[in-house]
Amino acid sequence: MRRDSRLSRMLHVLIHMDRHSKRMTSETIAQMLGTNAVVVRRTMAGLKKQGYVRSENGHGGGWELARDLAGISLLDVYLAIGAPSLFAIGPSSENPACLVEQAVDTALDDTMRNAERLLRARFAEVTIADLASDFDQRYAALQSSGEICAVKA
Template identity: 40%
Template sequence: MESDVSANSRLTIAAHTLTWIGLYQRRGHEVATSEQIATSVNTNPVVIRRLLGELRKAGLADSRRGAGAGWMLARDLAAITLLDVYQAIEPGPIFALHRATPDPECVVGHGIGPAMTAVYDDVEAALCRELAKTTLEDVLRDVLKAA
């Protein structure tokens, strides 16, 4: 069973990335390069660029090209919640219905889809509510406290 490697670490990486940029900017730098971030995250710069591309599309980050290029925040850390980040990078729902449509002749097969959808909607809503409670400012505060 081991640790579930398939679980999404994308939210972790995204939060790490944005928090890193935020701290870097507060220390007086204009932009951060994907290489610098990748060093802190311990991964490949392309992975960071791909993620930041999605975050930019969602209006959370921005980039400059050419020499002296790099990435910056589009909003302050305090104005970005983990929900914003989550919605920027996680397209699909947590739970899915059947792949193949179940037997419509069967009472259960016919009615189970809507029944589970109602539950899943509530679960997703609760998850979003929880993620919205924490801003990247909160995350940075926790990070600095631990140091």
Template identity: 40%
Template sequence: MSANSRLTVAAHALTWIGLYQRRGHEVATSEQIAASVNTNPVVIRRLLAELRKAGLAESQRGAGAGWMLARDLAAITLLDVYRAIEPGPVFALHRAAPNPECVVGHGIGPAMTAVYEQVEAALSRELARTTLEDVLRDVLKAA
């Protein structure tokens, strides 16, 4: 199973837009953002459409079309971004109900649900502690 990079790509795109706007530009094109991420602009447009639905990005059509932040980087947490692009839980139970006559099949759901709820709570706490302003600060330190 491969790791999911959507949160990283979404944080990258929004942080890039924020820096681009701070440097005096009004909107960023999906082509410009895609060049930084090193992906196809279609991937960026699809991801930014999800972020727009969540109120994190805005788009402008027509002449001067492009993307901008809907809120300041300091007002967007990684949890906001995560919830915008990953609406479901991190882990799921069986797709088909296990055998209820089996002792493990009967008890695995409640046992794993308790663990998964703790994992989700810890993940949410950690992602809520970091804003995209924090990400940009760390990016600029590394540059």
């Protein structure tokens, strides 16, 4: 399978929603992400459940932020999309009978757990507003006035 890009995509979307006055439809967001509207709804469902975004049906409907970006951390988003597995490596089996394998897997597991703790701690430190201001700096640096992801910022 490909690398899981849901976290990256949701952060991307949230920032655009913040800079976008009107509601954005799944279709608009999908084009922005280079994907499909169903994929967008599927992934955004978790953010909605956690109250980070709202969605409205019908004419003029779509998605909008339900909270300030300064109040949402990367960890919040990561958890909202279901806290998918961070690592591509792991033990060879769940419950090995072999004591050697148990020792190896325990050691690896400890190391991976530590790494996961650090990653989560780091995610918790950064708000989406922080990322947005990173974008502002890039934008100012380039002094560009063109299109940004097919959606004006």
